[in-house]
Amino acid sequence: MNVILEEEKRYFIWVIFMGKSIATPSSKIKLRKRVGIPKGLIYYHYPELFRIFFEELGAEVIFSKDSSHTLLLEALQYASDEECFSCKIFLGHIKDLTEKVDYLFLPKFHGTHKSEVNCPKFIGLPDVIRAVFEDLPQLLVPYHSRTKKKHRSLHLIWSAFTVGYKITKNPIKITRAIIRAVKAQKKYEEQIKWNEEQLHAWELDTKSQSGLEKIKIVLLGHAYVLHDPILSFDIPQRLREMGVELITSEEMPSSIIEKQLKKLHSYLYFKEERCIVGSALYFLENETIDGILQLIPYPCGPTAISSEIIMRYAKKKEKIPLIQLMVDDNTGEAGLVTRLEAFVNTMKRKKLLQLQELHKHKNLVIKQIHKVDTVELMIVKSTSIEEEGTMK
Numbered sequence: 001m002n003v004i005l006e007e008e009k010r011y012f013i014w015v016i017f018m019g020k021s022i023a024t025p026s027s028k029i030k031l032r033k034r035v036g037i038p039k040g041l042i043y044y045h046y047p048e049l050f051r052i053f054f055e056e057l058g059a060e061v062i063f064s065k066d067s068s069h070t071l072l073l074e075a076l077q078y079a080s081d082e083e084c085f086s087c088k089i090f091l092g093h094i095k096d097l098t099e100k101v102d103y104l105f106l107p108k109f110h111g112t113h114k115s116e117v118n119c120p121k122f123i124g125l126p127d128v129i130r131a132v133f134e135d136l137p138q139l140l141v142p143y144h145s146r147t148k149k150k151h152r153s154l155h156l157i158w159s160a161f162t163v164g165y166k167i168t169k170n171p172i173k174i175t176r177a178i179i180r181a182v183k184a185q186k187k188y189e190e191q192i193k194w195n196e197e198q199l200h201a202w203e204l205d206t207k208s209q210s211g212l213e214k215i216k217i218v219l220l221g222h223a224y225v226l227h228d229p230i231l232s233f234d235i236p237q238r239l240r241e242m243g244v245e246l247i248t249s250e251e252m253p254s255s256i257i258e259k260q261l262k263k264l265h266s267y268l269y270f271k272e273e274r275c276i277v278g279s280a281l282y283f284l285e286n287e288t289i290d291g292i293l294q295l296i297p298y299p300c301g302p303t304a305i306s307s308e309i310i311m312r313y314a315k316k317k318e319k320i321p322l323i324q325l326m327v328d329d330n331t332g333e334a335g336l337v338t339r340l341e342a343f344v345n346t347m348k349r350k351k352l353l354q355l356q357e358l359h360k361h362k363n364l365v366i367k368q369i370h371k372v373d374t375v376e377l378m379i380v381k382s383t384s385i386e387e388e389g390t391m392k
């Protein structure tokens with residue numbers, strides 16, 4: 001706001017001294033095309049790519065509000081019962097943007113790999129949105145699927161140009177926007193993905209700074225579910241508050257995931273499910289964490305496959321407890337939290353027994369420390385052998 005006022009001041013000084021009248025800076029600002037990006041589904045795969053691309057083109061980028069219970073209630077007025085939870089809430093994001101923007105960006109991105117794809121719903125959703133909403137702003141719907149023979153890298157660039165031309169006719173500006181957006185996205189992915197060294201260091205780090213034994217889990221789920229406070233029921237945050245350290249399937253190093261997936265008997269085509277299954281197999285094999293939690297939006301075809309594969313492998317490796325939580329708009333928060341707490345307490349209890357077993361011949365005490373909502377474990381030195389294994 002201050003920037004605009006400052007520019008207005010400079011404009012009036014210019015008019016007084018030069019006696020010329022030009023468009024005011026604020027009127028120029030109003031002329032900027034407003035592009036709406038719904039914060040759901042594909043957005044969470046390419047957040048920086050989309051934002052930087054449109055900003056570099058000179059558009060004003062408007063994101064939909066963060067998901068909330070109000071937004072979900074709004075979404076449910078438009079969604080059919082058969083839709084998955086993630087697609088239902090997406091309609092609430094569309095509704096939030098319809099009156100605020102000139103363009104709505106809804107890419108049909110089936111994937112940039114010739115044998116790995118996103119969920120087919122990513123392709124069909126723009127048509128559903130056209131059918132459900134009246135008075136939509138102009139839709140920007142580039143379609144790209146590397147699985148199609150004609151959709152090579154040039155096709156992706158051509159798609160970016162067709163979208164870019166809606167905002168500016170300057171090809172240099174569009175080229176620059178593409179380059180900067182790709183760079184920003186790469187940087188984002190580097191930040192979010194752990195490398196193998198980071199992962200191994202995390203696995204070996206078993207104690208917190210205060211000497212408490214850490215409880216670690218891998219949280220499996222689609223990026224757009226884990227990042228969304230309503231779809232995920234805030235589970236990542238709740239786990240951290242219970243003293244649990246976690247890595248998500250989205251953060252797992254790609255090299256490790258690919259190595260694990262080679263062990264499957266058939267090729268897994270869904271990109272997100274590859275991350276989920278690869279992460280689960282790695283930890284089931286290495287047993288460097290205390291539990292596996294998979295978050296499943298209902299009803300979801302691709303996750304029906306991944307959850308089944310994980311369950312079968314987990315049955316063979318019973319040391320690591322697995323919980324698969326299904327969520328939809330009818331899920332009761334209290335019930336879900338109770339299951340989560342029970343799971344965390346099971347892991348802590350198991351760890352306590354393991355530690356007691358490990359240290360039974362040493363002069364050590366395993367203490368169970370109760371915090372507000374959590375229970376944590378600590379090994380402390382003892383002077384009396386009778387105290388061994390006591391819990392507080």
Ligand code: SF4
Pocket residue numbers: 084085086087119120121122222297299300301302303
């Ligand atoms: S993968 Fe599942 S949750 Fe995601 S859009 Fe497809 S059906 Fe919905």
